Amino acid sequence: MKEQQTLVLIKPDGLVKSLTGNILTELSDVDIIITGAKIVQVTRELAEEHYNHLKEEKFFDELIKYVMGEYHTRRVLALVYHGTDTIGKVRRVIGETNPEEAEPTTIRGKYGRITKSGVFENVVHASENEKEAEREIKLWFRPEELVHNIYPTESKDVTKTEFFWKEKK
Ligand code: UDP
Numbered sequence: 001m002k003e004q005q006t007l008v009l010i011k012p013d014g015l016v017k018s019l020t021g022n023i024l025t026e027l028s029d030v031d032i033i034i035t036g037a038k039i040v041q042v043t044r045e046l047a048e049e050h051y052n053h054l055k056e057e058k059f060f061d062e063l064i065k066y067v068m069g070e071y072h073t074r075r076v077l078a079l080v081y082h083g084t085d086t087i088g089k090v091r092r093v094i095g096e097t098n099p100e101e102a103e104p105t106t107i108r109g110k111y112g113r114i115t116k117s118g119v120f121e122n123v124v125h126a127s128e129n130e131k132e133a134e135r136e137i138k139l140w141f142r143p144e145e146l147v148h149n150i151y152p153t154e155s156k157d158v159t160k161t162e163f164f165w166k167e168k169k
């Protein structure tokens with residue numbers, strides 16, 4: 001039993017199919033909590049970094065287009081979950097990578113499909129292990145965007161431009 005964090009992405013097909021509510025409900029049944037959430041417009045740079053371990057695969061280009069939303073909508077919902085054995089719990093709820101092989105009761109088994117070009121449109125992403133979870137959470141989120149975090153942080157003085165809502169005259 002281990003305290004863990006994991007990154008979950010509701011991919012563009014999940015958003016277009018209006019599955020957000022169902023997916024959040026399924027994930028709320030396994031006693032883990034959301035510690036970060038945001039809608040992200042995925043750049044090519046972010047997509048390629050996220051899936052850099054699959055660079056050599058023949059489906060890589062299609063996968064990048066898919067996660068950037070070229071076939072659905074240019075958005076993903078990025079979430080960080082925290083709790084005991086979170087990584088395994090979430091992977092069990094979402095099911096196998098290939099939606100045809102996923103148990104029909106899992107999210108991917110229920111809602112995923114394989115496209116004509118062979119990409120698994122499997123609705124959600126979830127980190128595979130602790131090392132990947134740390135890499136992925138640090139790629140998608142800044143420390144102050146998480147309400148609770150198990151990775152060490154440090155403060156740095158930076159000069160930056162910030163945006164504010166324009167005041168009405
Ligand atoms: N993928 C695919 N075909 C494959 C393997 C993977 O289209 O043969 C896609 C699928 O969308 C998957 C993603 O690439 O979710 C990342 O693959 P990975 O092996 O990391 O699977 P996951 O961790 O998502 O189960």
Ligand code: MG
Nearest residue numbers: 126127128132
């Ligand atoms: Mg993976």
